[in-house]
Amino acid sequence: MSLHIVVCAEIVPDPLQTLEPVAGANGPGLKNEMVLPAVLDPWAASALYEAAHLAAKNTGSKVWLVSLGPKAKLQQVMMTIAQKVAFELVPVDGPIGGFTDAHATAAVLADAINAIPGLEKAELLLFGGWESATRGAGVTLQLIGERLGIADQFQGVDQIEVRDDGSFEVLERVEGGRHQVSVCAGAPAVLGWATGKLPEPRNNPQMGMANMRTLMPAPQKARPAALDSNGLHYASVSQPKQQRSTRVVKDMTPDQIAAELVEWMGTK
Amino acid sequence: MTMESVLVLTHADESGLALTRGSLEAVTAGRELAGRLSASLAIGIVAADPTAPAPALAGTNARLLGVSGEAFAQARYGTDAAACEALCRAAQATIVLAPSSSRFARVAAGVSHRLGGVIDTHITAIADGDSVQVTRWFYRQRLEAVLGRAQRPWFLLLDGGACAAYASAPGAVTVEQVPVDLSPLRTTVIGLRTPTQDAETIRPDANLLFVAGAGWTKKQPDGLAHADEAAQLILRFLHACGASLGSSKSLVDQGSDGHSVLPFLTHMNQIGQTGATPRHPKGLSTCCHGEEPHVVGWRFIGERRAISLDPNCGWTRGKADVVYIADAFKVMNRVNAILEENS
Numbered sequence: 001m002s003l004h005i006v007v008c009a010e011i012v013p014d015p016l017q018t019l020e021p022v023a024g025a026n027g028p029g030l031k032n033e034m035v036l037p038a039v040l041d042p043w044a045a046s047a048l049y050e051a052a053h054l055a056a057k058n059t060g061s062k063v064w065l066v067s068l069g070p071k072a073k074l075q076q077v078m079m080t081i082a083q084k085v086a087f088e089l090v091p092v093d094g095p096i097g098g099f100t101d102a103h104a105t106a107a108v109l110a111d112a113i114n115a116i117p118g119l120e121k122a123e124l125l126l127f128g129g130w131e132s133a134t135r136g137a138g139v140t141l142q143l144i145g146e147r148l149g150i151a152d153q154f155q156g157v158d159q160i161e162v163r164d165d166g167s168f169e170v171l172e173r174v175e176g177g178r179h180q181v182s183v184c185a186g187a188p189a190v191l192g193w194a195t196g197k198l199p200e201p202r203n204n205p206q207m208g209m210a211n212m213r214t215l216m217p218a219p220q221k222a223r224p225a226a227l228d229s230n231g232l233h234y235a236s237v238s239q240p241k242q243q244r245s246t247r248v249v250k251d252m253t254p255d256q257i258a259a260e261l262v263e264w265m266g267t268k
Numbered sequence: 269m270t271m272e273s274v275l276v277l278t279h280a281d282e283s284g285l286a287l288t289r290g291s292l293e294a295v296t297a298g299r300e301l302a303g304r305l306s307a308s309l310a311i312g313i314v315a316a317d318p319t320a321p322a323p324a325l326a327g328t329n330a331r332l333l334g335v336s337g338e339a340f341a342q343a344r345y346g347t348d349a350a351a352c353e354a355l356c357r358a359a360q361a362t363i364v365l366a367p368s369s370s371r372f373a374r375v376a377a378g379v380s381h382r383l384g385g386v387i388d389t390h391i392t393a394i395a396d397g398d399s400v401q402v403t404r405w406f407y408r409q410r411l412e413a414v415l416g417r418a419q420r421p422w423f424l425l426l427d428g429g430a431c432a433a434y435a436s437a438p439g440a441v442t443v444e445q446v447p448v449d450l451s452p453l454r455t456t457v458i459g460l461r462t463p464t465q466d467a468e469t470i471r472p473d474a475n476l477l478f479v480a481g482a483g484w485t486k487k488q489p490d491g492l493a494h495a496d497e498a499a500q501l502i503l504r505f506l507h508a509c510g511a512s513l514g515s516s517k518s519l520v521d522q523g524s525d526g527h528s529v530l531p532f533l534t535h536m537n538q539i540g541q542t543g544a545t546p547r548h549p550k551g552l553s554t555c556c557h558g559e560e561p562h563v564v565g566w567r568f569i570g571e572r573r574a575i576s577l578d579p580n581c582g583w584t585r586g587k588a589d590v591v592y593i594a595d596a597f598k599v600m601n602r603v604n605a606i607l608e609e610n611s
Contacts, residue, residue, distance in 0.1 A: 013407070103381070133407065136405070146382065151345065199521070240409075
């Protein structure tokens, strides 16, 4: 059984960078945004690794990675990702960042998916992170799914098991550290991934070489996209100012610390 | 200025007899917003039998709408999206509030698209004033923004703890039944998979979040790692005080990399950039030397303390209220002894 898996993933500032907001002509942004080191969005990366794993298990399957961002930045990050798993990049040249409108982003990505040559919509599994590390709204994938007419959607996915008949069992995170277990009749479906079950694949130079043949020219063909604000306006964007006065305790014994902690914790 | 009308979407808990806490928090937010804007207020209930939880809303004086049927007893995109769409069309609201539960977070964006509206999620506050402005975080709780929208209907998913839960004496109410057109369903909900009792370490209502860092599995002063002892210490502590367990990414990832790891930890325990940002009154981090748990994972933790061997750990400074420079193995062993003596 062959699967057509489209993974939507954006590039985000490296989590270790300090982020400072600045006001721009088109709304808020990040200071030095274009030169901040970037990585593939962590939850979307989980989706990509799960997609590649699934495709490898099902002969004839294919993975497309659809990503919106400045094409030079996309190419830079994808050079790293291409060492890990097999995919075909579908870049869309547009603005980066969390302050854009999710509805506009979804419209652009849905158009890009609709334009993928050879993609069978009836076999489509649309993957992505359940939330991004930028906007963190958890809505873009749902909106793309609606635009593509997909009525079976799952969010916070940690596991999928595809059966021989094309149906699949899926585990979604719900409250209290539990999973909801569902069975879907099969593609098409939307799966917003949490961390999944797979570790980050090791770099594979041969994989990288194979991916480069399509990856290198792809950004040059990236379609430009402008994002509508849809009436979204920001009154303020700021860094949190919570700075606590930390008491550093160096001279207490474990017994004394334990007693103080138990008193602080109070009752159950 | 457009006259606003407010709809609060709610859903029943697993018993089907009561609304979830998040739903009741959204009701409080809806009442306050509708009152401030002099707007009409409706409350929609998604449940197998909406008349069961509805009496708890008697004091709201809101128009109550409900969908009913076994299809709505379980959370599923196809049925929940259809239900919420029907409720929204019936209410004709310009602003739709709902809790950020897994159930509504799964469908709310899709519903907003069907209605030609827009959505913002993880709302932590709705500002006072004549216009509607909301607060939410960006970049995983690193930047906070206040924003507004001109487009309607505007869907707002409220984070837990943003408002007090609505509470009043139950009374007689009338629930208008809203019909829902359901397409043939392709998804069957099997049920919930709950960790075994010993492994149940995530407790959203706990008073304390206990954060375990990678230091628990590193070599100790005797030159050996003591992961088994660490596991026992942590489980004893969780059992004794009912705390919820969070973990740094590095500790959870050790399992995937084949290193010794605490057996009950999963990615669901992970807090920070790629994990949860839980809300608890107090937090205690141990053997943790990273930015993620202390900056992102602790954003919504009230009082914070840490145990660390590193007096120069920059990530606890300014983030924790108290840092104890001590061996967490020794301290937690004594903490457990005191808790067990007191129980």
